[in-house]
Amino acid sequence: MSRTLFIADLHLCEEEPAITAGFLRFLQREALNADALYILGDLFEAWIGDDDPDPLHGEVAAALLALKQHGVRCYFIHGNRDFLLGYRFAHASGMTLLPEEQLLELYGKRILILHGDTLCTDDEGYQRFRHKVHQRWLQKLFLALPLFIRQRIAEKMRANSKNANASKSVAIMDVNPHAVTDAFQRHRAQWMIHGHTHRPAVHPLQINGQPAERVVLGAWHQQGSMIEVTADAVTLSAFPF
Template identity: 45%
Template sequence: MILLISDLHLEEERPDISRAFLHFLQARASQAEALYILGDFFEVWIGDDAISPFQRSIAQALRQLSDGGTRIYLMHGNRDFLLGQAFCREAGCTLLTDPSRVELGGEKVLLMHGDSLCTRDEAYMRLRRWLRNPLSLFILRHLPLATRHKLARKLRKESRSQTAMKANDIVDVTPAEVPRVMAAQGVRTLIHGHTHRPAEHQLQVSGQPARRIVLGDWDKQGWALQIDGENWQLAPFPLG
């Protein structure tokens, strides 16, 4: 069994989600061969050197799962793109590049966070390119902690206000971008998060049937994609 989740946005202000995640690790992920977390695992991450006691407790829970034999893979999201190797070593997980091509259920699958597919949101794409530039990342990681906290609060506030004003199609994936990326990667299945719109979409890629599976965010309920051989099931579950 393989499990894929995304967009938990873990933070101390949402203990219901944290409790549900810890229960998920014990009840389901401990039985899995692998757990993939496709970005926005934390609501905000300003650097491995700024890990809080809450975040460390999450890392310790992941380490316990990893020590039990479940492989854990973690991908950056737009909220936690500063997650680094120090956290991964502590948590016992492997950091994946975005995108990553892996084999799941006997087929090649493309894994992404999903924000890079939203090309119609030109303002966000410009910001994303700047934030993910290696020089920008180096500068951000070496800013004083107080400055990083202030910048993170500013970016979160601006993101929420701008998203609320944008049309729904602007903050969703660009339809033409999906088959283009899938064709370039040579896959017929894409799994991503980010949009908070869980669903399975059928499409055509290079004249062949293909599918795009969108993972759900953890808010009023949790979401997970479970793969058992040829059986793929995307389903919600109560956070309680």
């Protein structure tokens, strides 16, 4: 049976080896029988450049490349944690980089995929920060810095983000309904798949009087989360590492 898989928000890092092990098993088992795998951002907890020699990056790249060599195409949309992931790593892993919003024609379904942070427009502070760090000149300047300085900056930014989020309401960090509707209408989509909020759920909607569904992936904290799309259904499921 033809099937395509979607995952997001693994936040891979050396400090969480169980999640990495679960992801590698997922690639070797579940993903091996798919037509394609779409990773919708935050594959890594942080990304400070493709030149980072972290052994975890090489291990993940090798596993993704092995998946491609078995005939499973792999696509990647940047998240808010790994938006600097570049073409060097993409080439090493066999992944195809996609824009921040991508419309898929999949088994007769029009599916809009994205990381999801752009939908959280009520969080104005985060949106200002996002606009700033996505400026190409600033990214080039950051990537030109020595690796150890980039590491220090990234650590400080993560600490600042954690502190800022601690004082925000749950609602402000969720998607804005108007932003969701606008994205559906711009792409004339019937389905939307995203991550970022770490709130796995299926949300039935009405867009221009027509039924639509927004499906949200869960984060890989205590278990894995994936969405499977076939000709018959769009299914959200969780599974143990």
